[in-house]
Amino acid sequence: MAERVQVREMDSGEGQRLLRIVRRGTGSVVTWRRAQMVLLSAQRMSVAKIAEVTRPRPG
Incomplete structure (x- = not known):
């Protein structure tokens, strides 16, 4: 199984x-x-979930 990937913490800017x-x-x-x-x-x-939310919709 692949390792979980997330971005680093961002500063407010x-x-x-x-x-x-x-x-x-x-x-x-x-x-x-x-x-x-x-x-x-x-x-x-x-x-x-990110892939589901950002997937382009056909049509």
Whole structure:
């Protein structure tokens, strides 16, 4: 079984910058999606749940 992976603890400045990227929703979709994934991991969400939440929806 693979080892569990999570991001390191972020300082408040890093967290605020990621929140601005996610809330703004403009710019690169790749940057937006990565920021969202890092924030969810920092909240201790499992990789499986992050994949479920961030998976692009067909349609």
